Amino acid sequence: MTKIALSAAGIHTWTSKLGNQPMQGQPVSANTFPSSLDTVLFSGKTATAAVAKTDNWGLTAQDRAFQAQARDYAQTIALPRAAKNDKEMQFDIRAVQELGSRGFLGVAVPKKNGGMGLGYLQTVLLLEQIAQADPSMAISLNAHNLAVSLMEKFCNDDQKKKFLKPLASGQGLAGFGMTEEKVGSDVANIETTATRDGKHFVINGGKRLITNANIAKTFVLLASTKPGEKARGITTFLVDANAPGFTRGEIKDKVGIRGADWGTLKFHQVRVPEENIIGSENDGFKNAMYALNCGRVLVGAVCLGIAQGAFDRALAYARKRVQFEKPLIEHQAVLHQLARMEADITQCRQYVYHVAKLRDQGADFSHEAAIAKLQASEMATRVTQQAQLLLGGNGILKEFEVERYVRDALAMPIIEGATNIQLNIIGKGLQKRSQSERSTS
Numbered sequence: 049m050t051k052i053a054l055s056a057a058g059i060h061t062w063t064s065k066l067g068n069q070p071m072q073g074q075p076v077s078a079n080t081f082p083s084s085l086d087t088v089l090f091s092g093k094t095a096t097a098a099v100a101k102t103d104n105w106g107l108t109a110q111d112r113a114f115q116a117q118a119r120d121y122a123q124t125i126a127l128p129r130a131a132k133n134d135k136e137m138q139f140d141i142r143a144v145q146e147l148g149s150r151g152f153l154g155v156a157v158p159k160k161n162g163g164m165g166l167g168y169l170q171t172v173l174l175l176e177q178i179a180q181a182d183p184s185m186a187i188s189l190n191a192h193n194l195a196v197s198l199m200e201k202f203c204n205d206d207q208k209k210k211f212l213k214p215l216a217s218g219q220g221l222a223g224f225g226m227t228e229e230k231v232g233s234d235v236a237n238i239e240t241t242a243t244r245d246g247k248h249f250v251i252n253g254g255k256r257l258i259t260n261a262n263i264a265k266t267f268v269l270l271a272s273t274k275p276g277e278k279a280r281g282i283t284t285f286l287v288d289a290n291a292p293g294f295t296r297g298e299i300k301d302k303v304g305i306r307g308a309d310w311g312t313l314k315f316h317q318v319r320v321p322e323e324n325i326i327g328s329e330n331d332g333f334k335n336a337m338y339a340l341n342c343g344r345v346l347v348g349a350v351c352l353g354i355a356q357g358a359f360d361r362a363l364a365y366a367r368k369r370v371q372f373e374k375p376l377i378e379h380q381a382v383l384h385q386l387a388r389m390e391a392d393i394t395q396c397r398q399y400v401y402h403v404a405k406l407r408d409q410g411a412d413f414s415h416e417a418a419i420a421k422l423q424a425s426e427m428a429t430r431v432t433q434q435a436q437l438l439l440g441g442n443g444i445l446k447e448f449e450v451e452r453y454v455r456d457a458l459a460m461p462i463i464e465g466a467t468n469i470q471l472n473i474i475g476k477g478l479q480k481r482s483q484s485e486r487s488t489s
């Protein structure tokens with residue numbers, strides 16, 4: 049039986065500098081995919097008995113093969129560009145074509161609609177790997193997937209053919225327009241309006257903090273079609289980026305996620321045909337909540353990648369850096385610090401994968417998605433800060449890269465609903481459960 053050693057044979061090699069000494073680190077991560085197994089899968093040979101039907105993470109050989117493809121792109125193409133994109137605060141537009149040609153813009157979309165026909169677990173694996181290299185690119189993909197998930201679930205066949213298929217097959221990115229100047233968490237109170245005019249709607253208003261604002265081809269937009277009716281008066285629309293009266297702007301000088309395009313959307317008398325309503329008029333709030341649930345699972349994946357990226361660098365550093373005549377990792381306090389980080393990431397990974405599988409099974413996953421997002425975002429914040437501490441003064445230097453993960457982690461407790469909102473959702477679930485327990489007792 050061929051043995052596949054889950055050893056330090058990670059696919060990527062991190063090179064950095066420690067003082068004047070060039071350092072070659074080979075980070076070992078719990079989800080590192082061994083190159084030997086990689087070869088088995090990609091050579092087309094049947095994986096041997098050493099590859100169990102599913103591994104410790106519940107991943108099949110096919111999942112692992114997909115994960116390896118994602119990792120290959122992330123480490124060989126995305127990682128070398130990530131620091132520059134962060135520094136120059138730009139989204140690398142080449143990524144759209146590169147991701148698209150690999151099928152990565154439609155992972156969970158059925159093949160008939162232009163996608164790969166896989167599931168959310170695989171989308172999570174993709175975003176986790178991309179975020180390990182470049183969290184900004186992963187956040188771009190997250191926004192795209194959020195909009196695409198909504199389209200896949202609620203669009204009719206004609207809309208799927210016209211709007212979803214080009215996106216899922218890699219011809220462009222999608223954006224999700226919800227947040228406004230005066231309205232963030234309180235989505236039901238959005239002020240952008242869509243007023244019926246015969247067979248069209250006329251949209252006026254604005255959105256801000258929108259990922260992919262300047263690069264997306266199509267937007268899923270939330271607008272109020274019955275002002276004053278709050279959630280019962282919101283409709284979701286498909287809006288083409290080139291619609292007359294629709295203008296977009298950049299947001300400058302971000303602290304984190306600097307390599308993603310983030311901006312504003314302005315609508316001045318934008319006419320959208322009624323065929324572009326997703327689902328039914330005034331029934332868009334639930335569509336948006338579904339999309340946010342999907343997005344929360346994916347933000348969980350991004351958090352795993354961010355934490356793993358920082359952890360790998362801290363581990364490599366602790367092996368190499370000598371203080372008090374031994375490597376940092378041989379100081380028990382440091383080892384315990386690393387052990388806590390490893391435990392933190394591992395626990396979250398299990399849960400995020402679990403919630404992705406719930407979504408793939410068609411189960412209600414809203415409560416679990418809020419838990420996954422809450423925990424993973426807090427975990428990423430903790431782990432990145434611990435990693436930075438472990439590098440001492442070098443943790444403040446850009447060339448050691450950990451500081452980029454720390455800054456990118458800052459956005460995670462806010463995106464897709466801030467921490468208090470996740471707690472509200474989880475709390476409501478608890479209240480519902482105790483009410484139903486009371487009524488049956």
Ligand SMILES: Cc1cc2nc3c(=O)[nH]c(=O)nc-3n(C[C@H](O)[C@H](O)[C@H](O)COP(=O)(O)OP(=O)(O)OC[C@H]3O[C@@H](n4cnc5c(N)ncnc54)[C@H](O)[C@@H]3O)c2cc1C
Nearest residue numbers: 224225226227232233257258259459462463464465466468
């Ligand atoms: C990286 C990133 C990408 C994003 N991409 C998009 C995108 O593509 N599309 C989009 O539409 N939006 C996007 N957003 C915006 C995001 O959805 C909002 O920032 C988020 O919903 C919070 O809204 P807000 O910033 O207006 O904060 P507010 O709603 O003003 O909240 C401020 C604070 O008050 C707390 N708070 C608010 N209400 C309550 C309450 N009822 N109880 C207790 N505490 C409360 C919040 O927890 C938060 O800490 C993105 C944000 C980030 C950081």
